[in-house]
Amino acid sequence: MxxxxxxxxxxxxxxxxxxxxxxxxxxxxxxxxxxxxxxxxxxxxxxxxxxxxxxxxxxxxxxxxxxxxxxxxxxxxxxxxxxxxxxxxxxxxxxxxxxxxxxxxxxxxxxxxxxxxxxxxxxxxxxxxxxxxxxxxxxxxxxxxxxxxxxxxxxxxxxxxxxxxxxxxxTEADLHTAISTRQEIGEALGIVMERHKLSESQAFDKIRKASQDNNTKLREIAHHIIHTGETPGAS
CATH class of the missing domain: 3.30.450.40 (GAF domain)
Structure with a gap:
């Protein structure tokens, strides 16, 4: 007892x-x-x-x-x-x-x-x-x-x-992921803007189109751009 x-x-x-x-x-x-x-x-x-x-x-x-x-x-x-x-x-x-x-x-x-x-x-x-x-x-x-x-x-x-x-x-893990994703997309935007002489909105459209065309998450496209300098499918 x-x-x-x-x-x-x-x-x-x-x-x-x-x-x-x-x-x-x-x-x-x-x-x-x-x-x-x-x-x-x-x-x-x-x-x-x-x-x-x-x-x-x-x-x-x-x-x-x-x-x-x-x-x-x-x-x-x-x-x-x-x-x-x-x-x-x-x-x-x-x-x-x-x-x-x-x-x-x-x-x-x-x-x-x-x-x-x-x-x-x-x-x-x-x-x-x-x-x-x-x-x-x-x-x-x-x-x-x-x-x-x-x-x-x-x-x-x-x-x-x-x-x-x-x-x-x-919740904390989701928040860290969201912050990390935003930082990576921002870095990728800067690379695309500089490389292709685009505005921020034009660079974002380019990254988003690459995401849709390749059926790949936006974060993964950004990660690829950061590490290779290339946008998948871009001419």
């Missing part, structure tokens, strides 16, 4: 985790730290992973603590069933599967494969904010009934902090 001291210690560790996640330098670093913390902080958890369901129902593993988790994600994708698919199709934001040996009727193809990997129970949480659905955090244990109500409560708090940190990391 948990004592108030247990909860105070968990709250302290979760607060430390929240600060640490916000200090990570990249989206991938944030993802990797989330799964590490899941194993450290969630009672019963031996492995953890984050996956996302892309368009056309393709499963992509974003971070794991073991190759077995990656195999579990692959099984979900290949069999097109499992907790990730249930959640994506309007299922619960939280699930706790006490015994995977009893899930064969629910997931007749996926459940045997995840059991063969050595897992007896699972728990998972959607990572989401009001603006974004960021994927799912899946937790694994080798024995059945490894996860308790306290595990679920702690997992929900962890997932909530993780979603905020991940969303913040993605």
């Amino acid at each position: 948990s004592t108030p001291t247990d909860y105070e210690e968990l709250a302290t560790r979760l607060a430390h985790m929240a600060r640490d996640l916000l200090q990570q330098k990249s989206v991938q670093d944030t993802l990797d730290r989330i799964v590490e913390y899941a194993v450290q902080l969630i009672e019963g958890c031996s492995d953890a992973g984050i996956l996302v369901l892309r368009k056309r129902q393709q499963v992509e593993t974003l971070a794991t603590t073991s190759d077995r988790v990656r195999e579990s994600d692959r099984a979900q994708g290949e069999e097109a069933e499992g907790p990730c698919f249930d959640a994506a199709n309007g299922g619960a934001h939280i699930y706790r599967i006490a015994d995977l040996s009893e899930s064969q009727q629910r997931w007749p193809r996926y459940a045997p494969r995840v059991r063969e990997l050595g897992y007896g129970s699972m728990m998972g949480f959607l990572l989401f904010t009001e603006q974004d659905n960021l994927g799912a955090l899946n937790l694994y244990a080798p024995q059945p009934s490894a996860f308790t109500e306290r595990s679920e409560q702690a997992g929900w708090i962890l997932a909530s902090h993780a979603a905020i940190a991940l969303s913040s990391a993605r």
Whole structure:
């Protein structure tokens, strides 16, 4: 039975985790730290992973603590069933599967494969904010009934902090990309203006036309111009 001291210690560790996640330098670093913390902080958890369901129902593993988790994600994708698919199709934001040996009727193809990997129970949480659905955090244990109500409560708090940190990391990464793109396009414009004696608007039209003609992103055309001095397809 948990004592108030247990909860105070968990709250302290979760607060430390929240600060640490916000200090990570990249989206991938944030993802990797989330799964590490899941194993450290969630009672019963031996492995953890984050996956996302892309368009056309393709499963992509974003971070794991073991190759077995990656195999579990692959099984979900290949069999097109499992907790990730249930959640994506309007299922619960939280699930706790006490015994995977009893899930064969629910997931007749996926459940045997995840059991063969050595897992007896699972728990998972959607990572989401009001603006974004960021994927799912899946937790694994080798024995059945490894996860308790306290595990679920702690997992929900962890997932909530993780979603905020991940969303913040993605926003910052998008901002850096946007700034970098603008700088590269500006540099490429200067090269085209100087080389072809064009105005800024004429140079931009030239770069945009090269992007359209070559079915290539504007940033990639700018990158090519910066490194070669040539505009693709220009006479």
